[in-house]
Amino acid sequence: MNVSMNFKTAAFMKSLILSISACIICLMFSTQLDAQVPAAPQTEPVALTGGTIHTISNGVIENGTILFKDGVITAIGTEVELPPGTRTEDVSGKHIYPGLIDAWSQMGIYEIGAVDMTLDINEQGPVNPNVMVERAFDPESRHIGIARSAGILTSVTTPGGGLISGQSAAMKMDGWSWDEMTLKSGVGLIVNWPGTGDADDYEENLDELRDAFANARAYRTARRAMEQGEASRHDLDTRWESMIPVFDGDRPVVVNANEVRQIQDAITWAEEEDVRLIILGGRDAHLVAGHLKTKEIPVIVTEVLASPNRAWEGYDSRYSLPAKLYEAGVQFAIAGGYTAANANRLPLEAGAASAYGLTADEAVKALTLYPAQILGLNDRIGALEEGLDATLLISDGTPVEYATQIEQVYVQGRKSDMKDMHRQLYEKYREKVEQVKSGN
Numbered sequence: 001m002n003v004s005m006n007f008k009t010a011a012f013m014k015s016l017i018l019s020i021s022a023c024i025i026c027l028m029f030s031t032q033l034d035a036q037v038p039a040a041p042q043t044e045p046v047a048l049t050g051g052t053i054h055t056i057s058n059g060v061i062e063n064g065t066i067l068f069k070d071g072v073i074t075a076i077g078t079e080v081e082l083p084p085g086t087r088t089e090d091v092s093g094k095h096i097y098p099g100l101i102d103a104w105s106q107m108g109i110y111e112i113g114a115v116d117m118t119l120d121i122n123e124q125g126p127v128n129p130n131v132m133v134e135r136a137f138d139p140e141s142r143h144i145g146i147a148r149s150a151g152i153l154t155s156v157t158t159p160g161g162g163l164i165s166g167q168s169a170a171m172k173m174d175g176w177s178w179d180e181m182t183l184k185s186g187v188g189l190i191v192n193w194p195g196t197g198d199a200d201d202y203e204e205n206l207d208e209l210r211d212a213f214a215n216a217r218a219y220r221t222a223r224r225a226m227e228q229g230e231a232s233r234h235d236l237d238t239r240w241e242s243m244i245p246v247f248d249g250d251r252p253v254v255v256n257a258n259e260v261r262q263i264q265d266a267i268t269w270a271e272e273e274d275v276r277l278i279i280l281g282g283r284d285a286h287l288v289a290g291h292l293k294t295k296e297i298p299v300i301v302t303e304v305l306a307s308p309n310r311a312w313e314g315y316d317s318r319y320s321l322p323a324k325l326y327e328a329g330v331q332f333a334i335a336g337g338y339t340a341a342n343a344n345r346l347p348l349e350a351g352a353a354s355a356y357g358l359t360a361d362e363a364v365k366a367l368t369l370y371p372a373q374i375l376g377l378n379d380r381i382g383a384l385e386e387g388l389d390a391t392l393l394i395s396d397g398t399p400v401e402y403a404t405q406i407e408q409v410y411v412q413g414r415k416s417d418m419k420d421m422h423r424q425l426y427e428k429y430r431e432k433v434e435q436v437k438s439g440n
Contacts, residue, residue, distance in 0.1 A: 036145045036420060038176050042390075042413030045069040047082050050092035051394065056369045057383035066096060068390030071412035076384060091394055097364065098384050099153025099173075099391040099409065100399060102346050103300050103371040104280060104335035107147065107155035108137035108171060108178070113341070122161025127212050130242040131166025133159045134185055137178040143340040145420035148173040150344035151393045151406045154381055156187055156371075158254075160338075163209055165190040167242065168254065170377055172391070174411040187375050188254035188278060189246050193262045206269075213273055216243035252276040252376075254300070258283035267295055278374060282332075283309065286321055289328035298331035298374040301366075302338070304349040316356050322366060323357025333371035334363070344422075351400040363400045389413075 046068055053061040053076060065080040066073060075081070082088070111118035120136045137157060147155065153173050159166040168187045175181035194205035219240035225231035245251040253273075255266045258281040270277035279285060282299040285292060292299065301322055308317040325332040334353060336346040346367065354363035372382025380389050390413040397404040409416050 034419065034424065036417040038139075038174055039411070039414035039416050042069070042071050045074070045083055045086040046390075046410075046413065047080065047086050047088045048091050048096060048394070049088055050090050051094045051096045053096045053384060054098075054364070055384040056098055056365060057385060063092075066384060066392070068410075068413050071390055071414070073384060073386055073388050073390050076386060093396075094407065095395050095397060096384070097151070097393050097395065097399055098368045098382055099393055099411070100151045100346060100367045101154045101156065101333075101371040101377070101381065102147070102152050102335060102343055103156045103333050103375060104302055104338060105155045105157055105340060105343055106160070106338055107143060107157050107340045107343055108139070108141050109133060109157060109159070110340040111138065111141055111143070113339070121159060123159070123166065126162040126208065127164045127239065128159075128162055128166050129164045129189055129212070129216070129240075130238040131159050132169065132185060133157050133166060134169035134171065134178050134182045137169070137171055137181065139175060139177055139181055141340065142421050143343060144173055145417070146422050147340070147343040147346075148409055148411075148416055149406060149418055149420045149423065150347060151395070151399045151409065152343060152346055153391050153393065153409055153411050154183060154377070155343065156375060158190055158338075160190075160192075163192060163194070163205060164212060165192060167251075170375070172411050174414055174416045183380060184377060186245060186251055187377070188252045189243065190280075191253055191255045193255050193257040193266050196259060196261050206265075209269075213243070216240040217247060220244050220247055246275055249276060252278050254278045254280050256280045260284045260287050263288055264291070267291065267297060280335075283318070283321070285330065286324040286328070289325060289330050292330045293328055296331070298333070299325060300333045300335050300371070300374065301325070302335045304334060304352050305336075305345070319352050319356035322350075322353040322363075326358060326362055331370065331374060332366065333374050334366040335371075347399050347404075348402065351402060354400055360398055360400060364398060367399070
């Protein structure tokens with residue numbers, strides 16, 4: 001009894017300490033730093049004039065004008081007629097790019113790694129296809145503003161854990177609430193391919209995956225028979241209901257796989273299940289590039305800025321992976337590390353790829369047009385074209401260059417607050433240095 005009470009006391013004290021720690025951190029941020037205020041919706045036409053416009057999909061326009069209204073690009077070129085009431089901003093000498101897309105992120109569901117209550121990444125159990133990650137998205141996360149200042153204006157927030165983690169969602173990086181910030185729900189069904197270390201566990205996990213898809217397929221058949229009056233009532237099951245778009249071809253399966261065997265087995269499995277496949281991770285994708293190209297399976301490369309996993313691999317094996325896929329004709333995109341705290345490093349991941357064989361233009365496309373095409377977002381974002389969202393950034397150079405400064409961003413025509421926590425702290429301690437220099 002005493003042992004049981006001691007365990008309970010210890011658990012309570014641990015929970016109490018974590019709670020107090022979280023409160024102190026939140027209080028510290030709230031008292032020393034100003035919270036960023038989400039931008040109001042666009043109320044008047046806006047024209048950015050005189051800048052170099054990188055459309056990504058249709059070349060570069062020097063000394064161009066981009067006009068947007070109600071959050072949508074309405075005209076782009078060198079001779080754009082401005083409607084009455086247009087607010088113009090001269091961006092001469094600057095560059096305009098589409099907003100960057102983080103194709104694999106914990107943004108909004110991860111805050112402080114050491115405080116469990118600020119993490120909402122994993123659900124209980126191995127099979128959770130019905131998890132809609134946007135419902136757990138925290139619009140107050142400090143990481144949102146920091147990523148936004150780095151030019152990341154869309155985050156594909158992705159659940160984790162288990163065999164089938166749930167559905168990712170494309171989230172806009174400005175707004176008051178999760179529903180307002182959701183660009184697209186159900187971007188992809190996330191499957192974590194089993195590890196190959198233990199043969200028995202590997203086969204057991206694959207059987208569980210096959211069973212889940214078989215149950216979902218049978219459920220779809222039963223529900224459709226019921227709807228057509230050909231069968232008796234079949235109760236709603238949200239797990240299997242959420243997988244119907246996968247079988248209808250409306251939602252891809254994003255499989256987290258890195259090793260050659262994992263990738264090859266995932267391709268075979270996807271063909272058996274007749275589902276659209278996207279490989280996430282793809283560390284060994286260059287070793288099966290021909291197979292991927294033949295099957296037209298895209299790869300979202302993660303963590304370019306990483307060390308090799310095998311002793312015999314060259315130091316630059318991860319840096320040069322995007323270039324190898326590009327040369328092989330495999331459709332690809334670049335994502336960064338999974339944690340929201342490192343999301344602002346995404347441009348550096350592409351920059352490293354550009355230093356090891358990938359051209360700078362292709363590196364930018366790997367953060368804009370390519371992820372939009374792979375994930376079915378290119379009808380809204382990924383390029384600067386008439387009819388697409390006015391989600392863009394203004395910079396003094398290419399976004400994948402380390403020294404480039406992102407000066408302003410617009411999210412669906414909203415002019416976002418650029419005073420993120422990092423910038424506030426920088427200005428605070430720069431003032432301290434100035435005071436020391438002046439002797440005050």
